[in-house]
Amino acid sequence: MTGKGSVNHNSRKFHAKNTDPKRSYWNVEYCNQDIREVYHELFDEALDRYNSKQTRKDRKIEDYYEKIRSGKQEKPFHEIILQIGDKDNMGATTKEGQMAARILDEYMKDFQRRNPTLRVFSAHLHMDEATPHLHIDFVPYTTGSKRGLDTRVSLKQALSALGFKGGTRMETELNQWVAAEKQQLASIMLDHGIEWEQKGTHEKHLSLLDFEKQERAKEVAALEEQKADLEEHNATMQEVNEKWLDHLKNIEQDISSARESWKEADKKAEQAKKNVAQYEKKLTEIAPMVKEMERFAEKYSADPEEVLPEAGTLETGKSYREKKAKPLIKKIVTVLRSVYRAYFDLSRRFNDIQRSYERAGNKVNSLTTRVEELWNENRMLRENLEDFERVKEALGHDTVKTIVQAERQREQALKEQKRAQRRKMDRGAR
Structure with a gap:
């Protein structure tokens, strides 16, 4: 049979309900x-030749795969599905099923x-x-096409090149090729001792009611196939959404953290600037005091002979010492002690302020x-957030909202599972 094709399903990127993952190996x-x-391998050279001949920019093709995928004339790829017998006579776990697998393998090679x-790009048994x-x-x-790309996608022309020429409505190139491939498979089966029972080729004339039932059955089968395709598409989109949801949550957390850190750093920087201004003001106030102390020290650093007063004419040594010399020396000692204490205190304050200023x-x-x-981190995070917003617009806000709720439930279930495992390990340790 021919089908729409699901590469993700075929490669088991996700498992449908009718698969047994234990046997996937x-x-x-x-x-x-x-x-x-x-597509690059088959069509890039032809695409370059085609674009080089175009004089109008709107006639050029940027991405040939996207053009075919979004167009209606051709499908990007086709799929055929081959099976020998059914689950009753060729079950996968039976020896007959193993024989069927060998026949299909020989056919595929x-x-x-x-x-x-x-051009086969995906094949799975x-x-x-x-x-x-x-x-x-x-x-x-x-190849050698006279319209469009000289090498282009075309099922009809590809089969025609293999020798299958269309005739009546029932004898299309595709129908002829499918019949030939069935005969090819039947020949390999016969080599293994299995004869092809061609069911449905000698049916008696159906009544109108039976014919309508048969047609309805075909429609139901087609709808079932569409349902499977939609389920596959939904699973793929859910996988993409989960990936981007995690990315979005990390970005939002990083942005929130960066904003808080930036606000806190900005406050500290502003406070530090105020402290610096205060220290500079204090240093400005202290500077004149230091200068005044220097002048005072210079004043009292003169020669004692110049400072001491002269003795009177009939004044005795004792009288001079008691009345003039001792009071003057006492005064000088008092001043010097005061100056020393003030200088020591001022020097200490100056050093403290200097260190605070440097810090x-x-x-x-x-x-x-x-x-x-x-700021740089915030800019990069904003760029990442803008990219995710584009993805969210493409996927739809309702879809993202649904995935968020599902992801939260999944995370909560995972947390409960881990807690249960820890409790079990704790009980085992005791």
């Missing part, structure tokens, strides 16, 4: 290349050689579901540097 991955890389215009089956995803392309200056420099760092 039985699966076989033949290739799993990024489809964008395949010759697929690309047999279909060179169908699944053994973790009820019946072994093979997914093959490929990009059909044609404040260093603190201002440190806070200035920190403020600059916080």
Whole structure:
């Protein structure tokens, strides 16, 4: 059968309900290349040739993959799914299922050689579901085209190059190719002793009611396939949303922390500047006092002979000593002691203020540097937040809100689980 294709499902980036993860290691991955890389490999040279011929800018193609993906003429890739038998006669865990896997493996290994215009980029053999089956995803392309790119995506032309020419509405290139591939698989089956029972090829004429029932069954099957595609898309989007949600939470926390640190640093820097201004004012007040002390010390540093008064004509030594010399010396000693105490106190205050001034200056420099760092961090965080806002706009606010609630519940459940494990370990230790 042919399908829409789900590379993430095929490579088991997520597990559907009908898979058994315990058996996933039985699966076989033949290739799993990024489809964008395949497009670059197949079409970049043709794209350059096409763009070089365009005189109008709006006719040029920037990204060929995006053009095909968003267009309606061609699908970016196609998928076929092959299965032998069903769960009743070819169950994956039975020896018959193992034989089916070997047949599918042999078929797969010759697929690309047999279909060179169908570039396979993803192929997986699944053994973790009820019946072994093979997914093959490929990009059909044609060369030498006269319109558009000379090498471009085209299922019809790719199959035509393989020799399948369309005829009636039922005998399209795709139908002819599918029939040929079924015959190829049937030939390999026959080599292993399994005959193809071609069900539905000799049906009797259906009544109108039976025909309508059959058509309704086909519609239901198509809707089931669409439902599976939507579930896969939802799982993929949830994975993307969870990733960006964690990123957003980290950014918001970093921005909040940076803002608080910036405000605190700004307050400290402002206070340090005020302290510096106060210290400078005090130093300005002290400076004249120091100068006055220097003049006072200079005044009393003169020769004692010049300071002491002359003795009177008939004045005795005792009288001179008691009445003139001792009072003067006492006065000088008192002044010097006062000067010394004042100078010592002033010197201590000056040194304290000088050290405080230096500490404040260093603190201002440190806070200035920190403020600059916080500004840079804040700028980068804002850029990251703007990028996430773009992602949130693309995904939808309601989707992000739903994911946030789900993530909170998941985190709470995980915390409860860890607490239960710790309690269990504590009881075991006792």
